[in-house]
Amino acid sequence: xxxxxxxxxxxxxxxxxxxxxxGDSHLQLYAMRTAxxxxxxxxxxxxxxxxxxxxxxxxxxxxxxxxxxxPGVANMVPGALEAYSQCCxxxxxxxxxxxxxxxxxxxxECDQLGMMAPVTKWAVRVNDIxxxxxxxxxxxxxxxxxxxxxxxxxxxxxxxGDITHxxxxxxxxxxxQPAIRLRASGDPREITRAADLLVGAERPVAIAGNGSMLSxxxxxxxxxxxxxGIPFATTPGGRGIVSEEHPLALGLVGLYRNTMCKEYISxxxxxxxxxxxxxxxxxxxxxxxxxNAKLIHVDVAASEIGRNWMPTVGVVGDACLxxxxxxxxxxxxxxxxxxMESQRVQELVTRKERLIADVDxxxxxxxxxxxxxxxxxxxxxxFGRNTILVNENGSQDSxxxxxxxxxxxxxxxxxxxxxxxxMGMGVVGAIAxxxxxxSRNVVCVTGDGAFQMYMKELPTAAQYRxxxxxxxxxxxSFGWPGYYQMQTVGxxxxxxxxxxxxxxxxxASGCHGRRVESIDDIGPALQxxxxxxxxxxxxxxxxxxxxxxxxxxxxx
Numbered sequence: 001x002x003x004x005x006x007x008x009x010x011x012x013x014x015x016x017x018x019x020x021x022x023g024d025s026h027l028q029l030y031a032m033r034t035a036x037x038x039x040x041x042x043x044x045x046x047x048x049x050x051x052x053x054x055x056x057x058x059x060x061x062x063x064x065x066x067x068x069x070x071p072g073v074a075n076m077v078p079g080a081l082e083a084y085s086q087c088c089x090x091x092x093x094x095x096x097x098x099x100x101x102x103x104x105x106x107x108x109e110c111d112q113l114g115m116m117a118p119v120t121k122w123a124v125r126v127n128d129i130x131x132x133x134x135x136x137x138x139x140x141x142x143x144x145x146x147x148x149x150x151x152x153x154x155x156x157x158x159x160x161g162d163i164t165h166x167x168x169x170x171x172x173x174x175x176x177q178p179a180i181r182l183r184a185s186g187d188p189r190e191i192t193r194a195a196d197l198l199v200g201a202e203r204p205v206a207i208a209g210n211g212s213m214l215s216x217x218x219x220x221x222x223x224x225x226x227x228x229g230i231p232f233a234t235t236p237g238g239r240g241i242v243s244e245e246h247p248l249a250l251g252l253v254g255l256y257r258n259t260m261c262k263e264y265i266s267x268x269x270x271x272x273x274x275x276x277x278x279x280x281x282x283x284x285x286x287x288x289x290x291x292n293a294k295l296i297h298v299d300v301a302a303s304e305i306g307r308n309w310m311p312t313v314g315v316v317g318d319a320c321l322x323x324x325x326x327x328x329x330x331x332x333x334x335x336x337x338x339x340m341e342s343q344r345v346q347e348l349v350t351r352k353e354r355l356i357a358d359v360d361x362x363x364x365x366x367x368x369x370x371x372x373x374x375x376x377x378x379x380x381x382x383f384g385r386n387t388i389l390v391n392e393n394g395s396q397d398s399x400x401x402x403x404x405x406x407x408x409x410x411x412x413x414x415x416x417x418x419x420x421x422x423m424g425m426g427v428v429g430a431i432a433x434x435x436x437x438x439s440r441n442v443v444c445v446t447g448d449g450a451f452q453m454y455m456k457e458l459p460t461a462a463q464y465r466x467x468x469x470x471x472x473x474x475x476x477s478f479g480w481p482g483y484y485q486m487q488t489v490g491x492x493x494x495x496x497x498x499x500x501x502x503x504x505x506x507x508a509s510g511c512h513g514r515r516v517e518s519i520d521d522i523g524p525a526l527q528x529x530x531x532x533x534x535x536x537x538x539x540x541x542x543x544x545x546x547x548x549x550x551x552x553x554x555x556x
Contacts, residue, residue: 001173003132003160007093008034010136010176011064018055018435020048020065026163027066027093040435042460045072047428049079049150050454053088054429057415058388058436060216062089062143069095070108073115073154078422080119083150086237086418087210089143090150092116093136096125098157098167116152123152129159133174141179147301148214183215186298186317186325194272194296194313195329201270201294203344204230207253209282210237210418211275211300212319218242220323221274227330229342230272233261235282236391236401238275240413244403247340247349251403254282257555258402260355264348266290274298275319278308279419284556298322359404366519369544372396372473373405373551375522379443379471380406382526387441388433390468391416392426394447395479395549402551406445424454427470431457431538434466441530442468448499449478455505458538462510467533471526472502473545483549506540515542 004026011019011027012034019031023041031039042048045067052063063083067073073094083090097106116123122142126135132155139151161169198204206225208217222242225232233250234241242249250261257265265271268290275298276282289295289309297304297311298319305314315322339345363377376399383389389408391400393416400406401416408414415433417425430444451472461468482494506513512532516525522543529539 001171002030003129003155003169003171005030005034006132006171006173007136007155008037009173010133011093012036013176014062014140014178016061016064017059018064018432020051020055020063020432021045021067022048022072024068025066025072026095026160029163040432040460040464042428043456044454045075046078046424047454047457049076049083049090049092050422050425050428051432052090053079053083053086053425054390054415054432055436056088056090058413058433062091062140064091064093066093068108069097069112070110073112074110077115077119079425080116080150080152082418082420082422082425084119084121085420087148087214088150089148091139091143092150092152093139094152094154095160095162096154096156098162100158112154113152119150120152121149124154126153126155126159129169129171132160132171133176137177137179144179144181147304183318183321184300184316186315186322188325190313190315191322191325191329192333194315195326195334197270197294197296197313198228198230198272198326199330199334203264203268204228204270204272205250205265205268206230206232206272206274207234207276208232208238208241208274209235209276212238212241213275215275215300215319215321217274217320217323220320220327224323224327224330227327227339229339229345231264231344231348233257233265235276236414236416237418239416240408243410243412244407245409247345247352249352249403252401254284254288255552255555256398256401258355258404259554260351262555268293270294270296272296272298274323275300277304281419283308356404363405367546368517368519369475369546370519370522371548372545373399373548375471375473375543375545376400376405376445378522379445379526382523382530383441383443385409386411387443388412388437389414390426390430390433390442390444392423392444392446392450393417393421394423394450395483395547396473396475396545397445397447397450399551400445405551423450427451427454428457430468430470431461431464431466434468435464441533443471444468445471445473447479448472448474448476448496448502451502452500455502458506458509458511458540461538465536466538467536469526469529469533469539469541472540472542474499474502474542475545475547479547483547502540502542506538511538511540513540513542517544
């Protein structure tokens, strides 16, 4: 058996259904012929880790990708950086040059391990073909466990073979035992302390971060907040843990918070932060912790406890297991709280109704170029429930982060970039999200800058008939840096004097493309996109928009 055939079978044994990469990688070649695997062959190596990350987000399984030697691997570095920031379980399995000619100026020779080491949990070379199964199992174990993250494994041509240069290696198929995910509960003493704080709080708020989603903690999180009547907010990575239509939902924290969420967090006396590192964007650069509030911080990594804010109670453990412990502690040792019948819940319901009405009125604007918030609000209404929102992170597409301008409702979820905000992840992530969940609506809200970085994958979407929609908010610039440049020096270097025809590019790539230029056409264009998506047709909608940064200003 050829070694890369064995690797592909190991990937399938892990329960992973898709691999992402250029068709010139050995893994992609053999994934095409491996039962249970689908090789998604793309146009650009840089797209591979982003697509694998979106696949992981939607399925809860590790993402797998590959690239050819040298520049192929180099093109994956930004994706590895984003995965490292996002704590995404990503396994990169790649070729490397023949060790027998290393250092002699071999074709595409470079220090792949040196490139990947700073942005992965583990970067390693397979030196012994007899240990191939150990390396692959170890890669998946490290990617999934403790604080999840990316790993990089390279197999030199003289170890794993090289079809291109006729280096043949034949092995017996290894006996592969898949890596498993290991979970740890929290210290019972700290669980008791945390439960006492939550039950005794007058103005508690819960914050769900990316770690709560990675652990599959939706059910115990919902049960706990309902049992105690705790309003909850999320980081972008925690969005979707519970529907934002839920009476207790406040929206997002930090840079993306609305006025209601700002009010509740500012007045909280106890904050339960689950699976969040309390990074800069999530906290307005660490300014959002209320004076005299007590913090309960739950994280799978002990190194994160006290990294930014010092907690009153720190609990190290898997978010799902810790929340289950908290719920059990409350049930057994505390009198039945008022829960959803409490006065604070009724007040929150009224406050939410006012906020939704205010946003509905705000988005009724008829200006042209369009107000981005109106387009985003319309997309939320048309795509509705059972939708995967795939985020980018520019000036105008950030409106999709703000509840209730966009509502991640029942049966919906969110694929978002992490603190690195690598532009283009969402653009290609939408394709992978639709491949992973073909029965769900998928919409990517993106600016024109990020879209241009990765619109090269539109033919890939057409090839695999991935019916997703890109809502391109087009203000002919990199709007976010341009805004701050104008604020500080009075001019900007980010405006595009020449802009491509996105609709025409979409059509030339086998997708449906449409430029929308009338207020009356916003809703019908979005509805047409949903209908075409159901037929497997990818859609690009180009909306000319202005520059409105009030969402960030009101969140301060």
